[in-house]
Amino acid sequence: MPLDLIIRNARLSSAGARDETVDIGIQDGIIAAVEPKIAADGPQHDARGKLVSPGLVESHFHLDKAMIVDRVPLQANRMVRDHMERTASIKHTFTLEDIYARARATIEQCVLHGVTHMRTQVEVDPNVGLLGFEAIEQLRKDYAWAIDIQLCVFLQEGWTDVPGADENLVSCLERGAPVVGGGIRYDKDGPGQIRRVFELAQQYDIDVDFHLDGGYDIKQFDYPQVCEITDSIGWQGRVAFGHGSKFSCLPVKQQAAVGKRLGESGVSLAVLPATDLFNGGRHMEHTVMRGVADANTLIENGANCTISTNNVLNPFTPYGDCSLTRIVNLYANVVQRDGPKDLGVCFEMITDRAARLMRLPDYGIMAGKVADLVVWDEESPADIIAKCALPLAGFKRGRQLFSRDLPTLIRA
Numbered sequence: 001m002p003l004d005l006i007i008r009n010a011r012l013s014s015a016g017a018r019d020e021t022v023d024i025g026i027q028d029g030i031i032a033a034v035e036p037k038i039a040a041d042g043p044q045h046d047a048r049g050k051l052v053s054p055g056l057v058e059s060h061f062h063l064d065k066a067m068i069v070d071r072v073p074l075q076a077n078r079m080v081r082d083h084m085e086r087t088a089s090i091k092h093t094f095t096l097e098d099i100y101a102r103a104r105a106t107i108e109q110c111v112l113h114g115v116t117h118m119r120t121q122v123e124v125d126p127n128v129g130l131l132g133f134e135a136i137e138q139l140r141k142d143y144a145w146a147i148d149i150q151l152c153v154f155l156q157e158g159w160t161d162v163p164g165a166d167e168n169l170v171s172c173l174e175r176g177a178p179v180v181g182g183g184i185r186y187d188k189d190g191p192g193q194i195r196r197v198f199e200l201a202q203q204y205d206i207d208v209d210f211h212l213d214g215g216y217d218i219k220q221f222d223y224p225q226v227c228e229i230t231d232s233i234g235w236q237g238r239v240a241f242g243h244g245s246k247f248s249c250l251p252v253k254q255q256a257a258v259g260k261r262l263g264e265s266g267v268s269l270a271v272l273p274a275t276d277l278f279n280g281g282r283h284m285e286h287t288v289m290r291g292v293a294d295a296n297t298l299i300e301n302g303a304n305c306t307i308s309t310n311n312v313l314n315p316f317t318p319y320g321d322c323s324l325t326r327i328v329n330l331y332a333n334v335v336q337r338d339g340p341k342d343l344g345v346c347f348e349m350i351t352d353r354a355a356r357l358m359r360l361p362d363y364g365i366m367a368g369k370v371a372d373l374v375v376w377d378e379e380s381p382a383d384i385i386a387k388c389a390l391p392l393a394g395f396k397r398g399r400q401l402f403s404r405d406l407p408t409l410i411r412a
């Protein structure tokens with residue numbers, strides 16, 4: 001029987017010898033077989049012995065406030081941390097069309113960098129209402145051919161004492177938002193917000209993804225409360241949070257204890273190096289702290305961690321090309337991790353581990369899984385991270401999404 005597509009001569013990261021290749025047969029968007037030589041006929045893509053990985057996963061992203069850096073007030077003083085306020089000051093100017101256009105431009109760049117799945121945070125504060133939710137929900141449907149987008153609705157600018165905030169959030173859950181989030185730092189009652197998030201998670205039977213334990217104050221942490229409630233309501237494996245910068249301010253022994261605790265409760269952490277580096281240590285004039293949690297240490301002690309882009313071209317991170325491998329390279333450089341083992345774990349954090357955070361049961365390269373695949377011009381996952389590699393080709397449900405030609409040197 002002919003197949004829809006056969007990717008020939010693919011090298012998988014799990015392969016033993018470097019010259020061992022397999023064929024990946026695809027039918028109806030699903031991987032039908034992974035074998036040394038598939039006899040069936042069908043259209044072919046020759047991977048020429050290059051590494052083939054599952055699609056990349058952006059586990060923590062903000063599509064609705066991407067690409068606004070050219071319209072916010074410039075920061076007045078490096079030592080003042082005012083990124084949230086500068087963003088909030090223009091949110092009332094957002095329109096549905098504007099959010100959609102920026103998010104579309106961003107998502108297309110992500111796809112071209114090999115991303116096939118994304119959890120995007122969506123703000124529904126009263127100054128923007130449901131515009132972001134509606135724009136991103138439309139984008140999710142329009143781009144389902146290229147990427148699976150999962151919406152996490154949350155309140156960036158406070159919740160428990162903000163009139164209209166709770167109503168906005170609940171109406172998104174009523175309309176089917178699959179994840180509820182939290183912005184603990186900016187709520188007058190952080191613990192109260194955490195309790196409310198879990199209450200809604202139970203009510204709607206959905207997953208949870210906070211922003212918490214950013215900054216550097218190690219006298220107070222939010223993750224223990226999150227772990228306790230996760231355990232008490234049986235939500236293990238369904239809870240995540242972004243940042244965790246405070247963990248980088250702890251002695252390694254205590255970091256290990258954090259990793260163990262997160263692992264026990266099945267709470268995942270998304271480390272967001274670009275944003276944490278740009279915003280952290282603003283109180284320090286020199287010898288500025290880095291504020292990037294060492295996810296490898298947390299993983300070594302039992303936690304599930306991921307790395308993600310978070311922000312692109314906005315006050316929280318005024319840089320970005322949507323290259324997730326560049327972000328992981330930045331992370332590895334900052335936490336001083338190298339070598340095949342540690343960089344291999346870094347690659348897991350934008351593939352398998354991120355798929356675990358998002359709970360994607362059909363993810364991976366084996367028969368029966370969805371054919372979301374990326375081809376790389378590199379020998380190993382560690383090389384991809386070390387060189388900020390760009391993918392040569394990407395496939396979503398077995399359909400080719402893009403190809404990238406290597407530059408040619410024009411010799412004298």
Ligand SMILES: [Zn+2]
Nearest residue numbers: 121211242310
């Ligand atoms: Zn975020």
